Amino acid sequence: MAEYHVAQKVEAITVGSKLCRSEIIQEYQEWVKDGKYDQDMATLGFAGPSLTADYIATYFPNNKDDVFILDVAAGTGKVGIELLRRGFSQIDALDPCSAMLNAAKERQIYRDYISAEVNGSELDIPDGTYDAITCVGGIADGHLPAESVTEMLRLIKNGGIIVLTGNAGVWRELPEYSVKMAAIIKGLEKSGKLCVIKEEISDNYRFSMEKARTQGITIVMKKL
Template structure:
């Protein structure tokens, strides 16, 4: 494990470790509400890289000028993804999250045009079909958070030809969820709903919160756990009719 850098890392590990152990959504949202004020400093202490990695991936694939793209940040939390998007010139940012307290933190950044309270998996996204040029969901695809059954809702609000970027952890404690997620992603591709552009495995995702999270026999990676970024393009309506897609190998950045 990486050497701790003062009390903040120890406290961050304790809080994130506690979060990962909660599988009930109601309890998880309550935890997020209590955590909102310390969230940014904790994930910084854990050197959490998913927001930057996801936005890097999206930026390389999205055509046209960034300021013209309408973006939805699902499970936006305190707005870490919005900060990365804004730094790259994206200005039309919309966010949804299930925690009012997290939305308060996101609102304070002043980067979103609109923020909505929404618990994805229990209710539809508050947007019409085909609204956004790109949709991101970063850090919320794990056990007890957004269920795999909600993935088609991300597609619904994406414009035909638009992009969907998703992330999840690939460390041992999240592997069962990752397998279910990939089955859902592959099922939509086989149905002709979208095309995979990128599957980008990342060894240094964030610092592990405990030895148990890393798992026995797993390479140390300086105390980091691993994760993955997926990027898909929604098929145009004409392409989706009667499509019989062939399996395509993932393309790394």
């Protein structure tokens, strides 16, 4: 049942999706009802949040209470929970889906809950507010546009880290999106604004039960 449901959802919201961004947000709005999104993720053994929090813990091993983190596409707060487990406490959530964000709010995971979408234009957040940005499950067509890397870069301090984790299968199946984002990252790297510290494929991302879509891709960037 979960397999069928999740496969359908992944199809509806990413690969082959005919939905625009607001319709995709609506899909999440429905999915989260009655704890369904969290139940499905538990069934899948979704490990994107813990993988991502591990990267943050690697780059910020000390003084974790002083590390200001923005969790973009925060959803119901899974990344926040993993960051709290690793000792971080100053974490804000940003997500345009009110029902997902409300689920996180009920659990009192984050310091602040920002109801907004990253869509390429400037967010109402000052330059260099954060030490790190996490984004799990947001780098996909119809979610964060490829151009959003530039805006996320604006939000972090020099020396700050961005960790983007997504479904590697979907990344491969949507070259239009991934090639565009990779080109933007390369351009920012060439102009000396960031460096890619790591780009890694993990076998246990598991945002799908389909074999071709269980791997994750993580891109770690540092602002120069």
